[in-house]
Amino acid sequence: MSATVIPDSHATGSVGLVTTRTVTLFAHGSPMPLDSGASLQPIQVAYETYGALDANQDNVILICHALSGNAHAAGRHRLDDSKTGWWDGYIGPGKPFDTNRFFIICSNNLGGCDGTSGPSSIDPNTNQPYGLNFPLITIGDIARLQRALLDHLGIRKVLAVAGGSMGGMIAMQWALDYPERVAGALIIASTPRLSAQNIAFNAVARQAITQDPDFNLGNYYQGAKPERGLSVARMMAHITYLSEKGLHEKFGRRLQNREHFSFALETDFAVESYLKHQGSTFGKKFDANTYLYITKAMDYFDPFPDPETTARRLQPVHARLFVMSFDTDWRFDSSRSKELVRILNLHQKNVSYQEFHSPHGHDSFLLPDHEYQRAIATFVNRLYEERRRLISSVGLPV
Amino acid sequence: MNDRFDRSRRHTASDLSIDQEIIAGLVGEGARVLDLGCGDGRLLEYLINNKKARGFGVEISSQGMHACIARGLPVYHGDIDQGLSDHTDAAFDYVILSQTLQAVRRPQFVLLEMLRVGKKIIVSFPNFGHWHIRWQLLVNGRMPKTPMLPYEWFDTPNIRMCSILDFQDLCRQMDIHILEQIPLAAWGGLPRSLIKRHLLGLLPRGVANLLAPVAVFLLEKGRE
Numbered sequence: 001m002s003a004t005v006i007p008d009s010h011a012t013g014s015v016g017l018v019t020t021r022t023v024t025l026f027a028h029g030s031p032m033p034l035d036s037g038a039s040l041q042p043i044q045v046a047y048e049t050y051g052a053l054d055a056n057q058d059n060v061i062l063i064c065h066a067l068s069g070n071a072h073a074a075g076r077h078r079l080d081d082s083k084t085g086w087w088d089g090y091i092g093p094g095k096p097f098d099t100n101r102f103f104i105i106c107s108n109n110l111g112g113c114d115g116t117s118g119p120s121s122i123d124p125n126t127n128q129p130y131g132l133n134f135p136l137i138t139i140g141d142i143a144r145l146q147r148a149l150l151d152h153l154g155i156r157k158v159l160a161v162a163g164g165s166m167g168g169m170i171a172m173q174w175a176l177d178y179p180e181r182v183a184g185a186l187i188i189a190s191t192p193r194l195s196a197q198n199i200a201f202n203a204v205a206r207q208a209i210t211q212d213p214d215f216n217l218g219n220y221y222q223g224a225k226p227e228r229g230l231s232v233a234r235m236m237a238h239i240t241y242l243s244e245k246g247l248h249e250k251f252g253r254r255l256q257n258r259e260h261f262s263f264a265l266e267t268d269f270a271v272e273s274y275l276k277h278q279g280s281t282f283g284k285k286f287d288a289n290t291y292l293y294i295t296k297a298m299d300y301f302d303p304f305p306d307p308e309t310t311a312r313r314l315q316p317v318h319a320r321l322f323v324m325s326f327d328t329d330w331r332f333d334s335s336r337s338k339e340l341v342r343i344l345n346l347h348q349k350n351v352s353y354q355e356f357h358s359p360h361g362h363d364s365f366l367l368p369d370h371e372y373q374r375a376i377a378t379f380v381n382r383l384y385e386e387r388r389r390l391i392s393s394v395g396l397p398v
Numbered sequence: 399m400n401d402r403f404d405r406s407r408r409h410t411a412s413d414l415s416i417d418q419e420i421i422a423g424l425v426g427e428g429a430r431v432l433d434l435g436c437g438d439g440r441l442l443e444y445l446i447n448n449k450k451a452r453g454f455g456v457e458i459s460s461q462g463m464h465a466c467i468a469r470g471l472p473v474y475h476g477d478i479d480q481g482l483s484d485h486t487d488a489a490f491d492y493v494i495l496s497q498t499l500q501a502v503r504r505p506q507f508v509l510l511e512m513l514r515v516g517k518k519i520i521v522s523f524p525n526f527g528h529w530h531i532r533w534q535l536l537v538n539g540r541m542p543k544t545p546m547l548p549y550e551w552f553d554t555p556n557i558r559m560c561s562i563l564d565f566q567d568l569c570r571q572m573d574i575h576i577l578e579q580i581p582l583a584a585w586g587g588l589p590r591s592l593i594k595r596h597l598l599g600l601l602p603r604g605v606a607n608l609l610a611p612v613a614v615f616l617l618e619k620g621r622e
Contacts, residue, residue, distance in 0.1 A: 320470070341474065342484045348430070348452070354463050354475040371460055378467045386470060 013092045014084070015050045015075035015099055022046045022115050025148050032144060038135035042124065045149050046071045046115020047107035050091055051099035053155070058387045060155055061097055061380065062146065063087065063106040064163030064170035067237075067294055068286060070114035073106040074099075089368045096376035101384065102159070109170070110145040111137045111293040119289030120221060132218035137293060139166070139301045143173040147181075159387060160380050162186035164365035165332065166294070169301050172340070175319040176303055182319040184383045186376060189329050189365040191336035192343060193302040198331070201240060202295040205233035209288045218289050230291060231283035235275045243328035243361035247271065304343050314347040321351040322379045324365075324372065331362035352379075413440055417522040420580050420614045421494055424520055425449055429491035432456070432516060434478045434508075435498035438465035446471070454490075456481030478502060482511040490516045497546075497612075499523045500556040509572065513619045518577065522614040525581070527561025527607040546611065562607040565615065573620035581610030 024044050026032045031041030048071045053060065063073050065086065074091035076084055087106075091097045097104055108116035111134070119134040126133075150158070161174040161182055168190025175185040194202070212229030214220055239247070251271040255261075258268065267273050304310040321344060325337035334355050344351040356372045358364035364372070414422060418441040425431060428450045433442045436455030439462070445451035455473040457463050466473035474481050478498070493516030495508070500523050502508045512519040524546045525531075534542035541551040549556065560568070562581060569576055606613075 320472075322467070338476075338480075338484070345454070345484055345489075346486060348489075350472050352467060352471075352473045352475075354460075354467075374464060375467060378464060382468055382470045 013094050014088065015092050017079065018048050018050065018072070018075035018077065018085070020046050020048050020071050020077070020115055023149070023152055025145070025152055032141075032148065034135055034141045035138040036136050040117070040135060043110070043117045043145060043148075044115065044121065045107050045117075045145060046112075047105060047149060048072060048074075048085075049106075050074055050104040051102050053103040056391055057155055057157060058159060058391060059102045059384060060150075060158045061102045061104050062150070062158045062161045062174070063091070063097070063104055064142075064146070064161065064167035064174075065106060065109060066163070066165040066167045067291075067298070068234075068282065069109075069167070070112065071106050071108040071116075072114075073104070087366065089366075090373065090376065096373045097162070097380065098377070102380070105150070105153070105155075107146055107149050109294065110142045111290055111297065113287035113290040116145075118287065119218065119293060120287045129219075129221040131221070131289060134289070134293065136296060138297050139169050139173050140177060142297065143170055143177055146170070146174075147178060150181075157181050157183070159383050160184040160186060162188070162376070162380075163190070164188040165190055165362065166298055169298065172303065172321075173301075175317050175321060176313050179316040179318060183387060184320045184322065184379065186322045186324065186379065187337075187340065188324045189326055189332055189337075189362055190323075190340070191332040192304055192340040194299055195336075199299050201237065202299055205237055205295060206292050208232040208236070209292060212288075215288070218292075220288070225283075226288045227280070227283035230286060230288040231276075231279035233291060234282040234286075235279035238275060238278050240331045241362040243330065243359060245328065246359045246361055249359070250274075310343060311347065314344070314349060317347075317349055319350070320379075320383065321349060322375075323351060323353045324375065325353075325355050326358045326361070326364035326372075327355055328359055329362045329364060414444060416582055417612050417614055418444075418496060420582065421496060421520050421522060422449065424578065424614070424616050425451060425492050425494075428452075430489070432481075432485070432490040432493045434481060434493065434495045434512070435501075436466060436471075436473060437462050439469045439471045439473065441494070441496065442466070442471050443469045478508055479504075479511070482508070482515055485515040487514055488517050491518065492516055493519045495519070495521045497522055497524065500558045500560070502558060505558050506568070506572065509568075509574065513574065513617070518616060518618045520614065520616055521565075522612060523560065523565065524556075525562050525607065525610050525613050526559040527563060528611045529608050530611070532608075544611070562610065562613045563604070565613070569615075569617065575618050575620045576615060577618055578614075578616040580614040581606040582612040582614065583610060 022044055024042050027042040031039040032043055033039050069086045072085045073087045074085040091104055093100050108114045110116060111118045113120050119130050121130055123130045158181060161171040163171045168187040171185045171187050175182050209226055209229040212226030214224040215226040220226060254270040256267055256270045256273040262268055303313055323337045323341050325334040341351055341353040354375055358369055360367050422444055425445055431445055431451045431453040433455045436442050436457050439455055442453045442455045446453050455466055455471055457473055458477055463475050493512040499505055499521055531542040547556055
C-alpha cells in the first residue's frame with residue numbers, strides 16, 4: 001500500500017508527521033526502584049505526544065500500549081510510511097482521543113525494544129547489551145517509569161489513562177498507584193489477572209524463544225537472533241488475538257497458491273501462510289528478550305490477590321473507571337472484564353462497564369468500530385467538561 | 399415523605415416522567431441507589447444531583463449506555479439478572495425497577511434479588527387493571543394498546559403484565575412488606591396537572607386498581 005498523506009491533517013483526521021523523542025531519566029541521583037527489589041539507572045524513555053498541553057494541564061491523556069506496541073501510537077514518521085501508529089484510528093483531530101482538545105502522551109514501556117530501556121539496551125556497567133541481566137519488571141514498574149516521564153515533562157495530573165489488553169492493566173495500575181493524579185481510566189479488553197490458561201500461553205511462547213538454538217541465554221545481540229522461536233511465539237499469540245469465526249471468515253479452508261493439497265509438509269492453507277508472514281515479520285523487528293520480560297510482567301500482574309489487599313489498594317481510588325470488552329474476545333473475554341467490575345463494585349468505586357459487538361476478537365480494541373469509538377469519546381469528553389467546569393467554578397484561570 | 403409533593407422539587411424534576419418523580423420522592427438523602435434498566439439515566443442523574451445519592455445504573459441498550467456515560471453516570475451494560483448478581487447483600491439503600499417489571503422473564507427471581515442487594519426496593523409498573531385497558535378488551539375484544547403499552551401482542555417486550563391487585567397478591571405470597579403504594583392518575587408523559595394524582599392514594603384499593611394507569615411501590619423484605 002502506498003501512503004498518501006494529505007498535508008491538511010485536520011481534513012484527514014491524522015496527527016500527520018510525528019517524531020519519537022527520547023529522554024534519559026534517573027541519570028543522576030537515586031535509581032528507579034523496581035518491584036522485584038532491584039533498581040535501574042539510567043533509564044531511557046521513548047515517547048510521542050500529540051496535540052497541545054493546556055495552560056492548566058487539564059487535558060492530558062496517557063495512552064498505554066500492549067505487549068508488542070510502542071510509543072508510536074498515531075500519525076506517520078515519514079511521509080512514505082505505509083503504516084500509521086498502532087492506535088491511529090483513535091488518536092487525531094476529531095477522533096475519540098481528539099488532538100484538537102487533548103494532549104496525548106504515549107511512551108514505550110519499560111523493558112521494551114523500541115527506544116525505552118530494556119534487555120536490548122546497553123548496560124552502562126558492561127557496555128554490552130543487558131540481555132538476561134536486565135532486571136525482571138512488573139506492570140507497576142512500567143507505570144512508575146511513565147510517572148517519572150510525566151514528572152520530567154512537568155505534568156502532575158492526567159485526565160485519563162487508557163489502554164487495551166496489557167495497556168488496560170497499566171491503566172488500572174495507574175488508578176491504583178497514583179490515585180491523586182488520575183481522573184479517569186479506560187481499561188479495555190483487559191483483565192484483573194491472568195488466568196492459568198493465559199499464563200500457559202505465555203509460558204509456551206517463552207519456551208519457543210528459549211528453545212531456539214540461537215537464543216544463547218539471551219546473549220544473542222552480536223550474532224544470529226532467535227527469530228524462529230520468537231516467530232513461533234508470535235504465531236501462537238496471534239491466533240489468540242483473533243476470533244475463530246473471524247479467522248475462518250478471512251481464510252476459511254482456502255489453499256495458498258495451489259489447487260490441490262501438496263501431500264507434503266508444505267504451506268497448504270492460506271491461514272498458514274498468513275501466520276508465517278505475521279510471525280517472521282514480528283521475529284525480525286521485535287526483541288525476543290523483551291517478549292520474555294513483558295510476558296512475565298503480565299503473568300505477575302495481580303493487584304487484587306486477596307480481600308485485604310484489594311480493600312487497601314482500592315480505598316484511595318476515586319478515578320472514574322470505564323471497563324470495556326468485546327463479545328468475541330477470548331484472550332481476555334468479557335467475563336474477565338466483568339470480574340474486574342465486580343471487584344470495583346464491591347468497593348463502591350465509580351465504574352462503568354460496556355461490552356461491544358465485534359467479529360475481530362481481542363484485536364477489536366485496535367480496530368475502528370463506531371459504538372466503541374463513540375463510547376471512548378463520550379467518556380473522555382465528559383471528564384474534560386467536568387474538569388473545565390470545576391476549574392471555572394473555583395476561579396482558576398482558564 | 400411529604401416532600402415528594404414539594405413544589406420547588408417538582409420544578410427541578412420537570413425532566414422526569416411522573417413515576418420517576420414519585421420514585422425520586424421516595425429515595426432518602428445520600429442513599430446508595432441501584433437503578434435497574436436506568437435507560438438514559440435521567441432519574442439516576444436527578445438522584446445524584448438533587449438527593450446526594452451515590453448511584454449505579456444497569457442498562458441493556460447501547461443508546462441508554464451512551465446517554466448515561468455522557469451524563470457521567472456509572473452504568474453497567476448488561477441484563478438485570480447480571481446487574482444484580484454482581485452485588486453483595488444489602489449493598490444498596492434502594493434498588494429501583496422503574497417500568498421494567500413487566501418485561502422481565504423471571505419477575506419473582508428479580509424481586510428476590512432486588513430484596514437481597516437492597517434494603518428497600520422501589521417498583522413501578524403499568525397497571526393492567528386500569529379501566530381503559532379493561533374497556534378496550536371488553537369493547538374491542540382485542541389486546542389493549544395504550545400510550546405506555548403501544549406494542550402489538552406478538553412483538554411486545556411486556557410479557558408479564560399485572561394489575562395493582564395482582565402485584566399486591568404476589569407481595570403477600572412472597573412475604574414482601576409493602577411500605578408505600580402510590581397509584582398514579584396520569585399516563586407517564588402527560589401534563590401532570592391533569593389530575594391531582596395524589597388524591598388517588600386515598601381511594602379504596604379496588605378503585606385505585608381501576609383508575610390508576612401506573613403504580614409505584616416501596617417494598618422491603620417481610621420481617622418474620
